[in-house]
Amino acid sequence: MSSPARELSDRRQCPCRLGHRFVSAVVAAVCAPQLGRPDAAGRRARCQIADGERHRPKWQLALEMLDEFAALRLGTAVLVADTGYGANADFRHALKERGLAYALHGESEPYEDPTRLPALLATARGTSTLRDLLSEPYAHDLDALAAAHAATPFMPKACEELARHEAASDAQRHAFRLSVLNEPWRAGGRRAGNITPPARRLAEEELDENAAVRAEGLAVAGLLDPMDLIATAHPAAHALAALARLAARDLLGTAAVTDLHALTQAHLGERARAWATLDALLPEHKGTVAELIAKAGKAAHETAAETEPPAAMTPRHQPGSLAPSRRAAHRPRPRMESTVEALLTDRTR
Incomplete structure (x- = not known):
């Protein structure tokens, strides 16, 4: 196949666009509908991808190129190809139907077996x-691939490619995409496939300094409920940083804002x-944001009760002196108060 292609590339005004089939297949794969992306049809239209242009295996692309050559009366004497084509019975039958002579390498690799690729991806690193x-x-049976991934998670690189596969359903893209987004959140620092839902990971694992970036990616993909960052995620410092990042990008949501407001008011x-007190407790607090707010309120109340002088000894305010409310208004606002107020700003769209 390479000799006619090289010959055609040297001819000017040639109506055959070499590589068109391969390029269009790649573009179609890149612009395929992704998880929860309603603008897929629009993106395909902007790229001028025909409605009928979909993913096809290499042997079908090769047959289409051969048919283009035949239409231009540029046939081949003998077609030579490697195992990837020679092991495919459909490809061999199609060559026979077209009356083409061929010499194909035919090793025993079972490319047509739908269980072969899932088994390899489950062990490849x-x-x-x-x-x-x-x-x-290899045959891409998305049902078999999704089932194998659920049993033994594939590495994120493989999941990234499979999430873009046009034959994948939304549920399958969701499962593959989850492993991709979980990749930076490594258990014990080890890079591996991980399909554990974020809510469960937040309950079982501690957040680190990269939590805010991960939370944004998961929220954009619809895989994270911001409420879990309030009631489940720990430690509170990293959870609060993640909440602040979601708020800055209009990803926090009405429910989380309402819950934070209710907690701080209560x-x-x-x-x-x-x-x-909240400021003082935050750096070392190992629990959740909700627990931190409750603990700060309780600690402040207990401290106030211990230090408040008896009512009879409370000094009267002299004329011209600042009343307690005015004095409090002139105090510098605590750092955490400013942060939580920013989270409670109207970002409920």
């Missing part, structure tokens, strides 16, 4: 190995002492 496997003409209110 290296990026180059995964790339090679996905470029080989436990902290307008008490400067309570907000200052």
